[in-house]
C-alpha cells in the first residue's frame with residue numbers, strides 16, 4: 001500500500017511537471033483526486049487493512065493528497081498566469097504605430113477650373129447664374145437668334161428630347177433666362193453641363209461650359225477685351241498674350257474668337273497649337289439687338305457683351321492633359337494628381 005501510494009505520488013508529480021496548460025492539469029486532478037480517481041480508489045482500500053496499520057497509512061494518504069494538491073495548485077496558478085501574459089502580449093496596442101490616414105478625395109480638375117474661373121469673375125463683380133440642362137428650343141436657339149431652319153443650328157449637333165425640349169447644347173440660354181428675370185445692369189457667369197452628339201479624343205457628348213454676360217449703359221467692345229485680358233492673365237499667368245479674331249455667332253454682332261498665346265510653347269509654335277503659337281479658348285461678342293428684342297430690353301439705351309468657353313479644353317491646357325477622355329474615365333490614379 002505504502003509503495004503504491006508513493007508510486008502514485010511520484011507519477012502524479014511527474015505528470016504535473018510535464019503538463020502543459022490549465023486543461024491538462026484539471027484532467028490530472030480528476031483522474032487522481034476525483035470521486036472515481038486513483039487516490040480515492042486507494043483510500044477505499046484502507047478498510048481492508050489491519051487496525052494498527054490504518055492510521056499510519058491513512059496519514060500517508062493525506063500527505064500524498066496534500067503533496068499532489070500543492071503541486072497542482074502551484075502548476076495551475078503558473079498556467080493561468082501564462083494564459084494572462086500571453087493575452088497581454090498578443091492584445092497589446094502599439095501606440096507608437098502611425099495612424100492609418102483615411103483616403104481623402106480630391107476635386108475633379110473640371111470642378112477646380114470652374115471654381116477658379118468663378119472666383120476670378122466674382123472679383124470683377126460677376127454673380128453666378130444657373131439654368132436647366134433640359135431646355136426649351138426657344139431658350140437654347142430661338143431667343144438667341146437661331147430661327148427655325150436657320151443653318152447656324154447645324155453648328156451644334158443637338159440631342160432632342162421631345163416636344164421642343166432638348167439637352168442644352170450650350171450655356172447661352174442662361175443669358176436669356178437671366179435677362180428675362182432681371183433688368184440691366186447684368187453681370188453674370190453661368191457654369192454648367194452641356195450636351196452635343198459628338199465623341200472623340202477632343203469631344204465628349206457631355207461637357208462643361210461657362211457663359212458670361214454683361215449688359216449696362218455704354219458697355220463697349222473695349223470692355224469685353226479688357227475683361228477677357230484680365231481673366232486670361234489671372235487664369236494662365238501674367239502677360240499671356242490675347243488676340244481676337246472676327247467670327248460669327250447668331251447671338252452676337254460683332255463676334256470674335258479669342259485666342260491666347262500658346263501656354264505650352266509660349267507662342268513659338270508646337271504640336272498643341274499646331275505651330276500657330278495661338279490657342280483658341282472662347283467665343284465672344286457684343287450682344288445682338290435681336291436677342292434684346294426677345295427679352296424686351298431696350299437695345300437703344302443699353303449694350304453688352306457675352307462670351308462662352310469650354311471648361312474641359314481649359315483644364316486640358318492648364319494641366320497639360322492630352323486626351324479629353326481622361327477627364328471622364330474617373331481613374332483615381334489620374335484624379336489623385338489634382
Ligand code: DAH
Nearest residue numbers: 170172283284285306307308
Ligand atoms: N455658345 C457658344 C458655343 O457653345 C459659345 C459662345 C460664343 C457663347 C460666343 C457666347 C458668345 O456667349 O458670345 O459655341
